[in-house]
Amino acid sequence: MSLFRKEAVNNQHDKLWGEVSISQPISYKIFTWLLISMVVLSVTYLFLSDYHKKQRVRGFLLPTEGVIKTYAPGNAYVSELLVEEGQVVEQGQPMFKLEYRHSTNSGSDLNNLLSNELNNQLYIISKKKTRLQDVYKNRELEISRKVIGIDAQINLIKLQIRQATARKDIARKRLENYISMKNKGYLSLDETENKKDLLLILEQEIVTLDARQTQLNLDKQSLELKLSLLPLELENDLQSLALDESITRARMTELEGKQHVIVRAFKAGRVAALGVTEGQLLKPQQYMASLLPEDTELYAELLVPTRAFGFVVEGQTTRIKLEAFPYQKFGMMEAQIFETAESVLIANEVSLPLPLNEPVYRVKAALSRQTVDAYGKEIRLQAGMLLEADILVDKRSLAEWLLEPLLSLKS
Numbered sequence: 001m002s003l004f005r006k007e008a009v010n011n012q013h014d015k016l017w018g019e020v021s022i023s024q025p026i027s028y029k030i031f032t033w034l035l036i037s038m039v040v041l042s043v044t045y046l047f048l049s050d051y052h053k054k055q056r057v058r059g060f061l062l063p064t065e066g067v068i069k070t071y072a073p074g075n076a077y078v079s080e081l082l083v084e085e086g087q088v089v090e091q092g093q094p095m096f097k098l099e100y101r102h103s104t105n106s107g108s109d110l111n112n113l114l115s116n117e118l119n120n121q122l123y124i125i126s127k128k129k130t131r132l133q134d135v136y137k138n139r140e141l142e143i144s145r146k147v148i149g150i151d152a153q154i155n156l157i158k159l160q161i162r163q164a165t166a167r168k169d170i171a172r173k174r175l176e177n178y179i180s181m182k183n184k185g186y187l188s189l190d191e192t193e194n195k196k197d198l199l200l201i202l203e204q205e206i207v208t209l210d211a212r213q214t215q216l217n218l219d220k221q222s223l224e225l226k227l228s229l230l231p232l233e234l235e236n237d238l239q240s241l242a243l244d245e246s247i248t249r250a251r252m253t254e255l256e257g258k259q260h261v262i263v264r265a266f267k268a269g270r271v272a273a274l275g276v277t278e279g280q281l282l283k284p285q286q287y288m289a290s291l292l293p294e295d296t297e298l299y300a301e302l303l304v305p306t307r308a309f310g311f312v313v314e315g316q317t318t319r320i321k322l323e324a325f326p327y328q329k330f331g332m333m334e335a336q337i338f339e340t341a342e343s344v345l346i347a348n349e350v351s352l353p354l355p356l357n358e359p360v361y362r363v364k365a366a367l368s369r370q371t372v373d374a375y376g377k378e379i380r381l382q383a384g385m386l387l388e389a390d391i392l393v394d395k396r397s398l399a400e401w402l403l404e405p406l407l408s409l410k411s
Contacts, residue, residue, distance in 0.1 A: 055308035335365035
């Protein structure tokens with residue numbers, strides 16, 4: 001039984017005409033879709049975009065075949081320059097004309113004094129050659145005599161061994177007879193033991209003779225080895241004297257040039273730099289010029305600190321900034337790493353164009369081009385130019401970079 005009338009209850013089931021809906025402005029929908037799109041794009045960007053950590057390193061340019069440097073042969077004046085920077089020269093082509101001007105305090109010509117001294121050295125070397133051959137002949141004769149003497153001793157010992165062996169056989173047979181007679185009661189134990197001692201003495205004598213023969217054979221082999229090496233030792237000593245003679249004759253040839261000497265190109269190439277001027281007085285081993293071989297290319301020698309070397313791999317691309325050509329005006333140059341060093345370089349361990357403040361690794365990178373476009377001209381790069389390069393030392397997504405603190409805590 002209900003508290004309400006049936007008509008009232010039925011009335012509650014009646015609905016309004018149609019469905020009720022809440023109308024939203026179109027701008028709300030657009031904003032919602034834009035917000036969702038931005039969130040999706042942001043998340044996609046975080047996971048697909050990479051964060052690159054770079055290490056700036058310094059370096060310099062070097063030729064692939066090395067730089068041929070020319071040095072002064074002695075104290076001399078540069079009387080004439082026969083080449084210019086950038087000039088291509090052939091092998092043996094004259095590059096410098098030098099003039100010697102030496103005299104002693106007494107006014108004597110130093111070249112004549114040196115020539116006499118060198119002639120005296122050649123005479124001494126010739127005498128040494130003659131004496132050296134005589135010494136080796138005497139040594140060969142002495143060793144041969146020792147070998148003959150050892151052969152005689154070996155033959156004598158062989159004879160002694162044969163005799164001792166025969167005596168041992170006789171002693172063994174007698175011992176066997178003594179043992180048989182002792183067993184029959186005809187001989188005493190002492191007489192049998194005496195024969196045993198005699199047999200042992202003979203066996204020990206044979207062992208001693210064998211050892212002596214072995215030692216003599218070793219001595220003979222050692223002497224024969226020395227004898228076989230004598231020609232080689234003689235040849236080495238003669239070569240050493242020949243080298244001394246060659247050096248002395250080379251110095252004489254230099255002196256025979258009197259006052260003028262022509263310095264020639266060691267190899268065909270291009271003159272990269274000149275370090276002297278006409279009329280300049282040179283010191284021995286003073287730098288004169290640098291020559292780049294033909295068809296050689298420059299590469300970048302990068303000095304990478306040990307802390308940044310872990311992610312450097314062959315084939316990696318880097319961007320180079322040449323100090324001689326500011327990158328703000330002339331741009332940067334791409335290079336590809338083709339070789340990495342396995343040993344570390346420490347300051348003062350090697351001579352480099354750049355100072356080292358920390359241990360570094362040498363990394364070689366091939367340049368994308370050998371020239372720079374400057375003011376409408378193609379300027380060729382020069383060996384020794386200093387540079388900077390950006391080395392990629394870490395690569396990860398932006399999401400990994402943002403979540404790094406949380407990942408570190410989890411680890």
